[in-house]
Amino acid sequence: MTTHPPKRVQAIFFDLDNCLFDTNSMGRDLFDQYDHLVESWRLNLDEARAIKQALWNGGAPQLAIPRLGVSPEQQTELMKAYDNLQVTKGGRLYADTKPFLSKLYAQPERPRMILVTKGLNGFQRRKIQHLQIEQFFDHIQIVGDFRWSMHTEKWVAFGHLAVSLSLNHPQVVVVGDNPTDELAAGRKHNMVTVQTLRPGVTHDPQAKYHITKLDELWSVCNL
Ligand SMILES: [Mg+2]
DSSP: OOOOOOOOOOEEEEOOBTTTEEGGGGOGGGGGGGHHHHHHTTOOHHHHHHHHHHHHHSOSHHHHGGGSOOOHHHHHHHHHHHHTOOOOTTOEEOTTHHHHHHHHHTOTTOOEEEEEEESOHHHHHHHHHHHTOGGGOSEEEEEOOTTTOTTOOHHHHHHHHHHHTTOOGGGEEEEESOTTTHHHHHHHTTOEEEEEOOTTOOOOTTSSEEESSGGGHHHHTTO
16 A cells, blocks of 8 residues: 655744733733823723733734723723833743744745734834744744734735745644644644644644644644
């Protein structure tokens, strides 16, 4: 009987937040950088605290900010302030990220390594610089920036990337934590989805594979 080797993986689309980057490591004082702004709105302490808490819990600012119940002008101010956030000193990668990325990047016949992260351009760019991971990716794309469109989503970016890099969808692996974002997008494109089960991540039964450490990708992707 002839066995066919699995098709070679052409590209891996990596998510950043809660996948490679431990966003919790930035700490809740991240949003203390908003203090001057909410003070200018003359909010009381509880209201200001509630805003910061909602942003901390709310994930991507494009989703969290419109839910805050503040005026459209204040939303724009918050969005700009979010874009200008500085990464706090504690911000760090998960321990296995850099060893895995550097090992994979050094392979002579490796898949293309693509980082697709959702958020505001300035803040996401600053995170990438702070984490010093730029050199491990052939391409980095930030989607969802408010200056482009609130509706730019990962599935659009994945489709464009597949066309521009001449990728065969089933030979693309999507690695991320979010069931409704990159994992849903990858599934929609018939790409292979791998959920990184970092602490606090909810298991996505629809993801094709689940890993707790990036090293597991060597066997999942047949690297
Ligand atoms: Mg994520």
